[in-house]
Amino acid sequence: MKFTQNSYMFDMVLFELQDIAGKEHVSTRASDKEVYSIDYFWISEMWHDRQAGRDITRPMADFIVHPANAEEVSKVLKVANNYKIPVTTWGGGSGSQGGALPVFGGIILDTKRMDKIYKIDEKSMTVEVGTGIIHQTLEWELEQKGLSTMHDPASARCATVGGFIAHRGTGVLSTKYGKIEDMIVNMEVVLPTGEIINTLPVPKTACGPDLNQIFIGSEGTLGVVTKVTLTIHRLPESRKFRAFIFKDLSTGLRVGQRLISENLQPSVIRLYSENETKEVIKKVLGIEKTGAYLVYGFDGKQEMVDLQMKYAKAIADQEEGEDLGTELGAEWWKNRYKFFFPPYMFHLPQCFGTLDTVATFSDIENVYNAMKEVVETRYPMARFIGHFSHWFPWGCMLYARFIIETPPEDPHEAIYLHNSIWNDALRAAMKAGGVLNEHHGIGLKLSRLTPELYGNSFQIIKNLKKSLDPNSIMNPGKLGFGV
Numbered sequence: 118m119k120f121t122q123n124s125y126m127f128d129m130v131l132f133e134l135q136d137i138a139g140k141e142h143v144s145t146r147a148s149d150k151e152v153y154s155i156d157y158f159w160i161s162e163m164w165h166d167r168q169a170g171r172d173i174t175r176p177m178a179d180f181i182v183h184p185a186n187a188e189e190v191s192k193v194l195k196v197a198n199n200y201k202i203p204v205t206t207w208g209g210g211s212g213s214q215g216g217a218l219p220v221f222g223g224i225i226l227d228t229k230r231m232d233k234i235y236k237i238d239e240k241s242m243t244v245e246v247g248t249g250i251i252h253q254t255l256e257w258e259l260e261q262k263g264l265s266t267m268h269d270p271a272s273a274r275c276a277t278v279g280g281f282i283a284h285r286g287t288g289v290l291s292t293k294y295g296k297i298e299d300m301i302v303n304m305e306v307v308l309p310t311g312e313i314i315n316t317l318p319v320p321k322t323a324c325g326p327d328l329n330q331i332f333i334g335s336e337g338t339l340g341v342v343t344k345v346t347l348t349i350h351r352l353p354e355s356r357k358f359r360a361f362i363f364k365d366l367s368t369g370l371r372v373g374q375r376l377i378s379e380n381l382q383p384s385v386i387r388l389y390s391e392n393e394t395k396e397v398i399k400k401v402l403g404i405e406k407t408g409a410y411l412v413y414g415f416d417g418k419q420e421m422v423d424l425q426m427k428y429a430k431a432i433a434d435q436e437e438g439e440d441l442g443t444e445l446g447a448e449w450w451k452n453r454y455k456f457f458f459p460p461y462m463f464h465l466p467q468c469f470g471t472l473d474t475v476a477t478f479s480d481i482e483n484v485y486n487a488m489k490e491v492v493e494t495r496y497p498m499a500r501f502i503g504h505f506s507h508w509f510p511w512g513c514m515l516y517a518r519f520i521i522e523t524p525p526e527d528p529h530e531a532i533y534l535h536n537s538i539w540n541d542a543l544r545a546a547m548k549a550g551g552v553l554n555e556h557h558g559i560g561l562k563l564s565r566l567t568p569e570l571y572g573n574s575f576q577i578i579k580n581l582k583k584s585l586d587p588n589s590i591m592n593p594g595k596l597g598f599g600v
């Protein structure tokens with residue numbers, strides 16, 4: 118349903134929403150609609166930046182609703198189904214894929230009132246929380262008890278737990294503790310048609326398919342995750358880091374792969390390509406070196422950390438790394454968030470994008486080279502840099518970026534250039550064994566490429582969407598679903 122602002126039908130629906138959440142928790146204010154029209158998606162920021170003097174508009178919600186719990190979410194979704202109104206769930210709005218933007222208007226469902234910590238269970242080592250909690254708030258509470266989820270993303274202060282679940286987010290310590298999806302015990306979810314469900318109380322069963330996995334990464338298209346139980350850990354007694362420079366990226370990749378395959382269990386490995394070492398490591402850490410910068414870290418009991426540090430150094434020495442020592446390693450840890458915020462992070466008027474992908478150890482270097490080649494040869498105005506952030510037993514994640522200092526002034530041309538680079542780089546990645554994304558999600562940005570990634574199997578995902586969301590009200594236009 119499309120609304121005319123001054124119609125009585127608008128007021129009738131508004132009244133139903135106010136009746137559910139309370140008048141003070143439903144907004145139709147123009148200033149609030151502005152706030153919910155931009156997330157961290159480059160196009161949404163650029164469009165806003167270039168709006169003055171141009172006849173262009175940003176995606177505006179009709180209603181912004183702040184429900185207190187799953188019961189209120191359920192009622193909102195039932196109203197939305199009755200009138201076929203789109204519903205877009207909004208956590209912190211820190212997503213880079215345009216996933217939380219209300220591109221077809223309708224209802225923004227902001228989760229941040231669902232922010233309670235219900236239970237910290239130090240016997241089972243779990244915490245039950247409302248998904249609207251800002252992740253850092255949860256960490257501060259846990260830290261007071263010497264605990265942590267060990268989910269340590271750069272956006273902890275501006276993203277919600279639900280946002281991370283929706284995007285399959287990850288943090289600096291993922292190599293030992295996993296991505297958010299590895300930390301989930303069970304969830305409460307409100308289905309698009311309003312039913313409230315709970316997944317099984319434990320995540321490891323032999324009771325058929327794992328329902329958690331249907332909703333993790335579904336980006337608000339299959340329901341609203343309202344509560345979650347996450348695993349937690351005791352804060353480690355010791356945490357140590359060491360940095361090296363290797364002669365080239367290939368050597369650095371081999372070292373990273375050996376640190377994993379020789380069973381050392383690092384909590385962090387981060388490897389920067391030669392050009393990112395030259396540009397970003399120099400800017401943030403002040404280290405001016407030629408080659409590929411690699412930092413690794415271990416945490417746990419002091420003696421075990423020392424032993425693992427010793428074996429890791431032996432690998433790096435065998436590969437002829439230049440040892441920068443533990444202090445420069447610890448310096449990286451201290452500055453780990455700086456990389457993602459101004460003045461170190463790229464920003465308007467630059468055009469930039471994080472082309473993150475993941476592949477097996479056999480393919481990852483080819484994926485990097487294929488993306489680099491396509492960006493540098495087809496788009497001479499663009500720079501290409503990359504680092505490898507998250508490591509698995511079978512492969513690792515590539516955090517590649519393109520940067521254009523002076524993109525076209527015309528916003529339509531800017532979008533064309535931006536999207537062309539994304540298409541070309543990600544098609545090259547997929548051809549070489551990569552996928553569309555590792556931890557930022559699909560959203561609006563990559564929606565058009567999702568059917569290409571999945572091929573015939575995308576039909577299964579579409580059927581799931583159809584059966585759970587028959588009126589297609591949940592986050593239309595995202596994750597390859599269209600409207």
Ligand SMILES: Cc1cc2nc3c(=O)[nH]c(=O)nc-3n(C[C@H](O)[C@H](O)[C@H](O)COP(=O)(O)OP(=O)(O)OC[C@H]3O[C@@H](n4cnc5c(N)ncnc54)[C@H](O)[C@@H]3O)c2cc1C
Nearest residue numbers: 208209210211212216271272277279280283286287337342
């Ligand atoms: C400076 C900066 C650094 C970043 N660093 C990292 C990082 O280290 N690791 C990382 O993983 N990401 C990082 N990101 C990206 C971003 O923080 C993540 O994608 C995060 O998961 C988004 O959470 P959010 O609460 O802001 O979600 P939003 O942007 O509000 O929403 C994202 C998507 O999730 C859906 N959604 C939100 N909540 C729910 C819910 N409860 N139920 C169902 N669907 C929901 C929305 O509809 C939308 O599709 C960074 C972003 C910034 C700006």
